[in-house]
Amino acid sequence: MNERNPQVRSKTERRHDTIFYAKNHEDIPRKLRNVLEPLLFDERIELFRSLASLKQRLCLPNEGRIIAILFAADKEDLMDILSMRYFFCNVQIVLILPSRRKEIVALGHGLRPRFMTYKDADFRELVSVIRKMNGAFGRSNNEPGNGTQRLGAYEK
């Protein structure tokens, strides 16, 4: 923990990185955007807009674990994510599916996600799961997060 600014965690203290993938910003439902916005800054989430850049990121050496929040816009996007399964071997996946159809859900389970939710869901569950996962790997759940400070989110 940085003593001068307790909100800033040095890279060496973090035993995990959190990344978020969504192909198109416009596809992200408003509800999800509302809950994600403060989360992006509190949890220093890296954003990815293409599978190519996501793949590049996953190819980088990583000391700790990665939590990946993957937003599959449609079935095709989900299939593309599945084709990259190889690169997710040490990644804890939180998956947002495009629909609740049985075949989509079955495809989703192929990624062995830690948590799965849907595009049309209430995303409060998602937020508490991400906060719990981040707490479990990094800091305690009681540590304050400050949504007003833009600490580390960056986009690729």
Add this chain to the structure above:
Amino acid sequence: MIRILIVDGERSSCAMLAESAIRLGYDVSTRHTLSEGLEKIQSDPPDVVFIDAHQSDGSALDNLDVIHSAPSSPTVVIMTTCGTPECAERAIRSGAWDYIPKPLSIKEMTARVSRAVQYRSERQNNRRKMEIKRNGIVGNSPAMRASMDMVKQAADSDLNVLITGETGTGKELFALSIHSNSRRSQENFVVVDCTALPETLVESILFGHSKGAFTGADRAQEGLIRQAHKGTLFLDEMGELPLSLQKTFLRVLQEHRFRPVGSQKEVESDFRLISATNKNLEQMVEEGKFRGDLLYRLGAMTINLPPLRRHLDDIRDMVLFYVEKVCHRFGVTPKKVSDEFLKYLMKYDWPGNVRELFHVLEHACAAGLHEETLFPVHLPQELRINIARSLFEENRSVRHGGTNGSDFDLQSSQFLSLKRFRQSAYSDLEETYLRNLLTSSSGDIREACALSKLSRTRLYGLLKKYNIRHQI
């Protein structure tokens, strides 16, 4: 023809057992000391080994790993004249097929030999019939072979399986392997990570909910248990399941029916349960943190995964497998691995197990990204320091003639690895116990045996091990 080796210092019982086996038509060899037996096992690997637990030159239990590591991976039956429940448990945990008391009648001997051979033959036939999909599980050590045998048994049945083991031993990978090799492999493998789910959400995530069941439930949601219908439900970190939910989940396990939150109708799910934990659930039951009846249901079959330090001989295969994988991911040509690199890795205790090894290899591949071969210099600095220090400690310990008894040097013990420290402390305690035992029994071996509940052979063996003289 099935080859049987009998290792027993008592020549009469050894001859009787050999005769029973020869009459059944097997190729039988006999040896009368542990060292002779081990030599025979290495030079001419048998299919089945009958071995007395306490040999004049050592304990068979201490050498089970060596016996199992023979190319034939023999089926081992431990015999004893004076067994203890602890030894029986240790033998079974170490992979012995059976632990039997001596002496046996001719009839019993014949039956034991026949059963061991029957098991051996059937297992070999089964192995030939079906090789299992490993799903990235690497290793061929006796410990891993035993675990893979359990995976196969689990895959062939529909029993609930509990996978235990330290963190990073690959419990999820083993669970997936059971699923992939089972008749349910075409259906969902549903992961429930109990550490990731907030306590307030677990119930609705597992069982699902109806529309309007609670604030925010603006539509009905199918739970993970239902999504595992006809497939496998994998409950990771089972020890984290809230106590309040355990009773409900027990009922689901028994009836395979449940009611989603807020719903009037029951839902059915024909799932197979695999659960995993790194916690001691028995202890949690004693502490009232886990239900005993649920634990009983979960562990119809238990697979205890060995920590990496118990199967260091797999490191070479694991390194080659993972280095190739990482190089592929980094988009570089697969690297060679130097002998020194492997030796360094074998010197470490791996408290984080296979997961830690994989992180270390990833680091090494990144550090030597543009080099053809990996050397110790590519390992993380902290790890190199740790290993270098332990090597130095080993040398110093040898120079000072070990750290026994009252001369135990606490200053230097602080530099030992935890494993070595434990071994050293255990030996010290055992020696102190034996010295006190002889003092209390005034050197009377019979009394010492009665007090310690050790057999005469075992006690003599221990006295010899610690070079303790006694007066008769």
